[in-house]
Every structure is written in C-alpha cells, then in structure tokens.
Amino acid sequence: MSGILTYALHHEGAFNKNSLGAVSEGARLAEEIGGQAAAMVVGGDDLTDDLCASLGNYGATKVYRARAPEGLAQPVVDAMAKVIKDDGYGYALFGGGLLGFEIGAGLTARLSAGVTMEVTAVKAQDGRLVAERPILQDTAIVDVEYVGDTGIIIGRLNAFDVAAPGDGTAEVVDVDVQLEEHSTRAVMVKRGEQRGADVNIEDAELLVAGGRGLGKSEGFDLCEDLAGALGGAVAATRAVVDAGWYPYAAQIGQTGKTVAPKLYLAAGISGAIQHKVGMQSSENIVAINKDPNAPIFEYSDLGVVGDLNKILPKLTEAVKAKRGG
Numbered sequence: 001m002s003g004i005l006t007y008a009l010h011h012e013g014a015f016n017k018n019s020l021g022a023v024s025e026g027a028r029l030a031e032e033i034g035g036q037a038a039a040m041v042v043g044g045d046d047l048t049d050d051l052c053a054s055l056g057n058y059g060a061t062k063v064y065r066a067r068a069p070e071g072l073a074q075p076v077v078d079a080m081a082k083v084i085k086d087d088g089y090g091y092a093l094f095g096g097g098l099l100g101f102e103i104g105a106g107l108t109a110r111l112s113a114g115v116t117m118e119v120t121a122v123k124a125q126d127g128r129l130v131a132e133r134p135i136l137q138d139t140a141i142v143d144v145e146y147v148g149d150t151g152i153i154i155g156r157l158n159a160f161d162v163a164a165p166g167d168g169t170a171e172v173v174d175v176d177v178q179l180e181e182h183s184t185r186a187v188m189v190k191r192g193e194q195r196g197a198d199v200n201i202e203d204a205e206l207l208v209a210g211g212r213g214l215g216k217s218e219g220f221d222l223c224e225d226l227a228g229a230l231g232g233a234v235a236a237t238r239a240v241v242d243a244g245w246y247p248y249a250a251q252i253g254q255t256g257k258t259v260a261p262k263l264y265l266a267a268g269i270s271g272a273i274q275h276k277v278g279m280q281s282s283e284n285i286v287a288i289n290k291d292p293n294a295p296i297f298e299y300s301d302l303g304v305v306g307d308l309n310k311i312l313p314k315l316t317e318a319v320k321a322k323r324g325g
C-alpha cells in the first residue's frame with residue numbers, strides 16, 4: 001500500500017482551505033511512507049492547467065483532472081475509483097465536510113475498502129498509515145490500521161493544517177472517466193454561500209457565539225439578532241456546526257477558527273478545552289449558561305447563570321434601546 005490520492009474541491013477558481021489542508025497532509029504522509037502524493041480534481045473548464053498545477057505548492061506531485069460535474073459526490077467516486085484502480089494508490093484522503101464524507105463513503109463501497117471517518121490526525125508507521133479517530137463523544141482516541149489494498153481516510157473538517165505554500169508544481173494528467181449511469185442522475189441546481197458565511201468572523205470585534213444550549217438551528221436567530229444590534233458577527237461551537245445548525249465557517253476552536261475579539265459572548269456553550277483554545281485570547285469573555293458549574297465560567301470575565309432564551313432577547317432589546325434603534 002503506498003501512494004495517497006487526495007480529493008481537492010474547488011469553487012470559482014480557488015481550492016477551499018479544507019482541501020488544501022488535506023493535500024498538504026497527503027504530501028507530508030506520502031513522503032513518510034515513500035509513495036506518490038497525488039490530488040484528484042473534478043470539474044469543468046474553470047479547472048485550468050495553472051489552477052490544477054498550483055496544488056504543487058502544497059506538495060502534490062501529480063494532479064488528475066476529470067471533466068465531470070463539480071460539487072456532486074458520484075462523479076468524483078467514479079473518477080477516484082478509476083485512478084486508484086489504474087494507478088494503484090493505497091490510500092484516498094479527504095479533508096471532511098459533507099461532500100468529503102459522501103464521496104469517501106461511496107468510494108469505500110465501490111472499492112470494498114476500509115474507511116475511517118472523523119479522523120483528527122494521521123501518522124505513518126512501518127510504511128503504512130494509521131488514522132487517529134476520537135470515540136465515545138470525543139473522550140478517547142483510537143488508532144485505526146488498514147488491511148487490504150485500499151484505505152479511505154476522511155478527516156474532520158479543518159483537522160489538517162494547510163502547509164505554507166512552496167514553489168512546487170504538479171504534473172497535470174487528464175483522466176477520461178466513464179460516468180456510471182446513476183452518477184448522472186443528480187444535477188447541481190444552485191451553489192452559493194451558506195447562512196453567515198459572508199461575514200469574516202476572524203476580523204469581527206464583537207462575536208456572539210452559540211452552542212448546543214440554543215436547542216435547535218432556529219436558536220441562532222437569537223444570536224444573529226444580538227450580533228446585529230451590536231454590529232458584530234455570529235460564531236459557533238463544533239457541536240452545533242456538526243449538527244448542521246450553523247455553517248462550518250463559523251466554528252471556533254481547535255479544528256475551527258481562532259479569534260481574539262474585544263467581546264466574545266458565549267451563549268449555551270459548555271466551554272470544552274477544544275473550544276477554549278480558539279477564543280481564550282478574547283479581551284472580554286461573557287458567558288450565559290444555565291449550569292453554574294459549566295467549565296466556561298472558569299475563564300469568563302463575566303458569567304451569567306440563566307436561560308439564554310430569556311436573557312438574549314432582553315439583551316438585544318437593551319442594546320437597541322441604548323443605541324436608539
């Protein structure tokens with residue numbers, strides 16, 4: 001088993017950060033096990049030679065380009081399965097995200113491969129890859145080894161760091177893929193930005209962050225109202241972005257973004273260490289939590305014990321009244 005094929009997702013002429021992290025990780029690991037670091041890209045005319053070759057800056061030495069619909073799972077499964085079979089790659093690596101999960105699962109079934117999802121780290125051992133995966137609600141980590149010809153590794157979103165871009169270039173190879181009949185049944189109707197994705201939370205001076213205590217996706221309306229009144233932005237914990245309540249782009253923490261705003265108001269957030277590392281440098285931390293023993297109070301400047309459903313709307317009203325709007 002050697003050689004790592006990493007899927008890279010692009011949109012409007014750029015690869016996304018999560019994919020660049022996976023390509024960087026694939027290159028690092030391929031060097032350690034002595035295999036080729038390759039990337040797979042699927043899309044239309046916007047996949048120019050230059051764009052594909054730019055993955056060489058992140059360590060890929062070869063980029064396979066398939067002309068097929070972009071942003072859908074099944075065409076990518078067809079393309080990756082062909083390349084893996086034809087050129088004998090031992091591993092397929094994904095940065096995570098919903099599309100990565102879907103492609104990885106499809107590829108696993110197609111190749112009868114072994115798969116590990118939610119991987120937070122990968123190490124090389126005796127020329128093979130070992131995936132680390134948290135279990136039991138993230139309280140323990142297990143090592144997963146692969147047997148057989150192919151191992152599929154699906155990372156958690158942003159689990160892999162993007163390497164500082166170098167000046168490498170990758171060979172671009174066009175792949176002629178015969179799509180399966182079922183792979184052409186889904187069509188992309190619309191591709192756009194997610195709720196909240198237009199705001200750069202790393203630059204915001206005031207952040208209203210929501211956690212599982214909001215109860216449901218609609219609970220974020222309370223955070224958006226307060227953030228709107230304050231002129232700030234909304235952030236989130238991993239628990240809620242994993243649940244699909246808010247976009248991944250808003251996630252703060254170890255596998256999300258690191259922020260240091262003037263005010264970080266945490267509503268319904270327990271304050272797990274993996275969240276803390278992404279926001280502990282905030283100038284002022286205010287926490288609202290109904291549990292007086294919530295860990296977040298240990299590092300908050302101001303703690304409010306109570307129900308966020310009552311407190312957030314009152315706070316929004318008060319801010320609006322103070323600002324005359």
Ligand SMILES: Cc1cc2nc3c(=O)[nH]c(=O)nc-3n(C[C@H](O)[C@H](O)[C@H](O)COP(=O)(O)OP(=O)(O)OC[C@H]3O[C@@H](n4cnc5c(N)ncnc54)[C@H](O)[C@@H]3O)c2cc1C
Pocket residue numbers: 120134138139210211212213214236237238239240251252253254255256257267268269270271272273274275278288289290291294306307308309
């Ligand atoms: C490798 C790894 C990486 C991770 N990376 C991240 C990361 O980047 N970012 C991250 O956030 N997490 C990360 N996690 C997950 C982290 O461990 C926690 O599981 C997560 O932060 C918990 O999110 P939460 O606070 O929203 O939910 P919970 O821990 O469930 O907390 C919900 C809180 O809401 C309170 N609450 C409930 N109802 C109300 C109410 N009506 N009013 C007020 N308070 C209420 C509860 O008392 C509780 O404290 C990672 C974990 C691992 C293992």
